[in-house]
Amino acid sequence: xxxTSIIEINKLKYFENLQFIRSKLHKGVRISxxxxxxxxxxxxxxxxxxxxxxxxxxxxxxxxxxAKLVYTIKRNPDTDIMVMGxxxxxxxxxxxxxxxxFFVFEYxxxxxxxxxxxxxxxxxxxxxxxxxxxxxxxxxxxxLNKVFKLINDNKNNFLVKGMATHYSGSESIANHxxxxxxxxxxxxxxxxxxxxxxxxxxxxxxxxxxxxxxPESQMDMVRIGIMQYGFWPSIETFIGYIQQRTDxxxxxxxxxxxxxxxxxxxxxxxxxxxxxxxxxxxQENKTIAVIPIGYSQGFGRNxxxxxxxIVGGELVKVIxxxxxxxxxxxxxxxxxxxxxxxxxLIGKQGISEISVSSFSDMSDMLNYESLTRLxxxxxxxxx
Numbered sequence: 001x002x003x004t005s006i007i008e009i010n011k012l013k014y015f016e017n018l019q020f021i022r023s024k025l026h027k028g029v030r031i032s033x034x035x036x037x038x039x040x041x042x043x044x045x046x047x048x049x050x051x052x053x054x055x056x057x058x059x060x061x062x063x064x065x066x067a068k069l070v071y072t073i074k075r076n077p078d079t080d081i082m083v084m085g086x087x088x089x090x091x092x093x094x095x096x097x098x099x100x101x102f103f104v105f106e107y108x109x110x111x112x113x114x115x116x117x118x119x120x121x122x123x124x125x126x127x128x129x130x131x132x133x134x135x136x137x138x139x140x141x142x143x144l145n146k147v148f149k150l151i152n153d154n155k156n157n158f159l160v161k162g163m164a165t166h167y168s169g170s171e172s173i174a175n176h177x178x179x180x181x182x183x184x185x186x187x188x189x190x191x192x193x194x195x196x197x198x199x200x201x202x203x204x205x206x207x208x209x210x211x212x213x214x215p216e217s218q219m220d221m222v223r224i225g226i227m228q229y230g231f232w233p234s235i236e237t238f239i240g241y242i243q244q245r246t247d248x249x250x251x252x253x254x255x256x257x258x259x260x261x262x263x264x265x266x267x268x269x270x271x272x273x274x275x276x277x278x279x280x281x282x283q284e285n286k287t288i289a290v291i292p293i294g295y296s297q298g299f300g301r302n303x304x305x306x307x308x309x310i311v312g313g314e315l316v317k318v319i320x321x322x323x324x325x326x327x328x329x330x331x332x333x334x335x336x337x338x339x340x341x342x343x344x345l346i347g348k349q350g351i352s353e354i355s356v357s358s359f360s361d362m363s364d365m366l367n368y369e370s371l372t373r374l375x376x377x378x379x380x381x382x383x
Contacts, residue, residue, distance in 0.1 A: 026215070
């Protein structure tokens, strides 16, 4: 381990997750693997080859930089890439040149796309995003006539790969009515596309949560993010699924383990303060271990005197303030801890486990937030 920690990605568990996801798909529905935000913290460079090995041939990213990375590392020439968010003007040109698909959700972007497609003499592969109720990005139904006209007047410059929208929160029953309205509106807009002689190759609206909670939303393609990494979009989604099953075992497997090593071990006498400031006073003689991980490596300062790690197969407490590059743990109760011993920050060691959920609860974050905040400079390795 050259750096101060390592993230391991379990290949077998990842394949099992994809197998479960496929078991929920209707016939002919395509999976787009969502690898935005460094594959939800798991590593684009690790996940894309694994996905392709498992037969995935479509990837969704947020921006041009991520698209370029996937384009560089993908091994299958027939693998498709779709940008769902930001593309700069040069990024639009690059996407058209490379045959990369991208969302169009503003008329000015559509016109710029047309201009570049004409210059390059290539068809732009676009997904038209429509507004159905999230009120974020997407063409309002009243703005679609001019979109249809521009596309129909320039059919040699556009390939309409898809029609898309985003649900407003399909992971929660609280959004049920809103989600149903979105589906109804999406289908209504699709009929407008057909009436205007525009047939998208793929209609896609479903994310991980919708796959489980609204199976009718699968349509032609599903955009699967968090579930492929072994996480349920919400506890509601998990409970709703498991209640209908005889086997109550969680079918999803967490594929990420975050490890480091003990950097130093020392004794501290009763009555001494530990780490910066005076937030922790040793009320007895202590044995402490210093770990080369701090808030700059993704272990939040809000875990000071609160977080836990696993060493020697036991859960032990973080004491004192979490530093920029170090934290201190209380190993007084352990019989033997030495420099170089493995420490698990997220994952399992022996019978003890710190799940991403428990790490997220400790740091008061969502699973998504905890994962995507794991720094990119931590080495990822497939095991």
